[in-house]
């Protein structure tokens with residue numbers, strides 16, 4: 009029997025499709041309405057509300073909490089003061105990625121972390137190995153529900169309930185009272201748009217859900233399923249574990265593993281030469297960066313609209329565009345004299361309705377990673393493989409100023 | 421008075437076609453000036469905040485036929501293009517029945533099956549066949565049509581290509597094409613459907629903006645025309661641009677400026693200047709003259725050929741055609757600011773009903789009766805209304821919790837037999853409101869503000885002659901090879917350097933941008949020699 013999140017009694021009647029799927033053992037709706045695009049556009053046009061409670065949540069407390077995270081995390085936890093959140097990842101000793109997640113310091117020395125896969129045991133073992141006696145790592149996954157409020161009107165909605173989150177810097181964190189309930193609000197999200205994520209005590213879940221839905225009524229607040237979220241994150245250039253990379257923990261061979269630099273997170277190590285941090289995987293990562301041994305670069309690919317169109321028109325059919333999202337591997341080839349000259353692969357593909365072109369997240373060798381580089385992407389046209397022109401494009405594909413803008417105004 | 425500034429190209433009229441044309445010319449490196457008579461660009465595609473917080477789509481209100489090449493070529497996404505899905509269609513009846521269609525084909529099947537199980541299946545067949553036909557015709561939407569009167573071998577070859585292409589179509593597809601050209605919407609619908617509510621739902625596309633009833637022969641082609649577009653690759657579907665169609669023309673304006681073009685508003689053109697059969701510039705209504713090698717009229721054919729230039733300077737067969745070219749506008753708009761969405765008895769509290777088109781016109785007879793009024797020289801006493809509560813999709817159209825509703829009204833003939841539009845304005849508004857009241861009891865209590873747009877307003881404000889929303893009827897005699905006149909369907913005019921790019925040229929009316937794009941192609945081709 010799948011578990012349900014603390015919002016389930018509200019979600020149930022909203023799911024017009026009757027379709028549910030499982031996420032980390034919880035019941036979630038891939039989409040609520042028949043129109044997936046309606047949910048997808050809510051993120052860009054109005055405001056969407058998403059239950060992300062199935063994420064694993066961990067709390068780090070005690071005098072050694074910071075030391076443990078300094079050791080565990082590949083990104084410098086020193087850059088995450090109280091009231092800030094940080095996108096980070098952690099690696100194994102060989103410098104391969106175990107997971108990514110968002111960590112925030114909610115109070116002095118108290119950190120909360122989200123993870124896609126269980127990691128409690130991992131962090132506790134690490135603490136023991138380090139000899140950190142004064143740290144407690146707890147699984148608080150079911151103590152909280154998390155709601156993501158995302159879209160251009162996210163602030164208009166939140167502001168009606170609290171002014172504690174105004175202005176809240178991008179990746180800022182604050183506590184707030186919403187409908188009489190203590191919540192933690194982070195200016196974060198997985199959509200690349202203006203948005204907030206609210207950590208809500210499980211007992212308060214329905215009260216806060218109702219308050220948000222009520223406050224959002226005039227702004228066409230739209231419950232969003234996980235598929236629309238995944239579509240938006242491709243436009244935002246955000247990777248998904250299980251699609252664009254896999255945890256090193258259960259890989260069989262290194263070909264299934266990726267390093268942070270191969271995933272485009274080299275920026276986490278900009279100060280590596282100076283900072284002397286001793287985190288898990290450091291030596292391997294330092295060597296990789298020094299010797300340039302990364303096998304891949306993660307890039308954004310934009311498919312040439314005309315070429316995509318032509319591939320289908322020539323076959324006598326309409327180019328598929330509407331609500332087209334896929335996480336299956338697509339091969340990429342070098343364009344040149346040699347046919348089918350394998351270069352890399354795309355791991356997420358979206359026919360972006362907003363951007364009016366198909367886009368993809370891809371792994372390419374370094375020499376093809378410069379924006380503007382042209383490659384062939386293999387698609388399937390009436391069951392036959394066919395190459396279409398695609399170009400490397402700087403990510404995020406969509407990056408509205410409101411994503412990071414300081415929002416102003418006061419509660420009415 | 422004369423200014424020293426010299427332009428390579430002057431585009432007259434800042435409707436979406438003028439903007440598209442100026443965008444392409446600017447992109448090609450031409451120093452381009454666009455002149456718009458009004459204080460804002462957009463023409464029939466504008467959004468106006470008539471009451472603080474309420475954005476009215478004064479004229480056009482939905483988008484589908486916009487040519488996809490333009491979106492790419494003019495980089496419109498970068499400038500803010502965003503078309504939201506119109507996810508539902510609501511066709512209420514007057515006796516509590518209704519058809520409510522959404523995004524799921526199977527759910528739609530069951531919904532239609534409530535009325536007729538055979539119609540439910542037939543609608544899939546018909547939809548698919550129409551999509552196949554549209555796909556077949558699309559390449560011809562996006563190219564300069566052949567000139568049927570030319571002896572030029574290239575034109576003769578193009579005509580032969582067209583004939584061969586049509587002959588090569590799958591017989592089923594070609595058969596449907598012939599039906600659309602030769603039969604009324606009602607006749608075609610009778611072949612496919614038995615339920616009147618279902619028929620009426622389809623028939624509305626066949627009468628929009630045209631002086632035809634569902635039983636008029638020309639309604640077949642009008643229907644087909646409205647299915648030639650797509651939403652997000654889904655054929656025949658319509659969308660709603662963020663901020664209304666005015667939001668879209670603002671995107672176009674930014675693109676024009678992005679490509680180096682200059683837009684001047686409050687700059688009505690009184691005439692095109694030409695010497696020895698060659699355009700030299702324009703004269704503005706304030707007497708200013710501006711010179712340019714190229715002048716493009718984005719206005720309708722009546723203005724392009726008989727107002728901006730002296731028709732005596734043109735071949736008389738062309739002038740004859742333009743004089744006979746049918747405008748005969750029959751549409752009006754009544755737009756409302758509402759305190760809440762309307763209530764349909766039995767479906768109270770359902771905002772989703774209005775997230776798309778709401779068609780008030782529940783039977784073929786209802787539509788025919790409305791048309792009979794038009795033929796008698798008066799506006800319909802019970803009009804057909806195509807409504808859209810756009811604020812249910814785009815929250816920025818109205819203050820939170822309040823709504824904006826666009827109602828396209830058929831029929832409202834430009835020529836009234838026994839009255840005039842200044843007299844009838846409020847009567848039209850009242851009639852529309854009374855019709856809404858019939859379907860949605862209590863509607864009147866919701867009305868905060870009402871905007872009435874008569875065919876005369878359309879003519880006066882936008883410059884569309886006789887208020888025809890498409891810059892001329894979408895009849896076979898006025899489309900493709902014949903738009904706006906045989907021999908003059910390739911964007912040129914008899915005056916060298918003077919071109920036309922309004923909706924009175926191929927592919928025609930609606931927010932398509934096709935005329936603007938294809939005219940630019942012709943202009944740039946001619947310049948290249």
Ligand SMILES: Cc1cc2nc3c(=O)[nH]c(=O)nc-3n(C[C@H](O)[C@H](O)[C@H](O)COP(=O)(O)OP(=O)(O)OC[C@H]3O[C@@H](n4cnc5c(N)ncnc54)[C@H](O)[C@@H]3O)c2cc1C
Pocket residue numbers: 432433434435436437438455456457458461462463464465478479480481482483484485687688689690718719751752753828878881882883884888889890891921922923924928929930931932
């Ligand atoms: C009420 C209404 C509803 C409609 N609904 C839809 C719809 O929902 N969807 C759709 O696709 N289509 C719709 N249409 C049709 C569509 O809007 C038009 O076909 C299209 O917008 C016309 O564009 P255009 O650029 O060819 O010309 P116009 O939009 O007519 O632009 C002409 C421009 O020229 C300017 N002008 C006129 N005279 C002069 C002068 N002498 N000097 C300088 N400037 C001048 C005008 O002010 C105007 O801005 C509708 C039209 C109307 C009127």
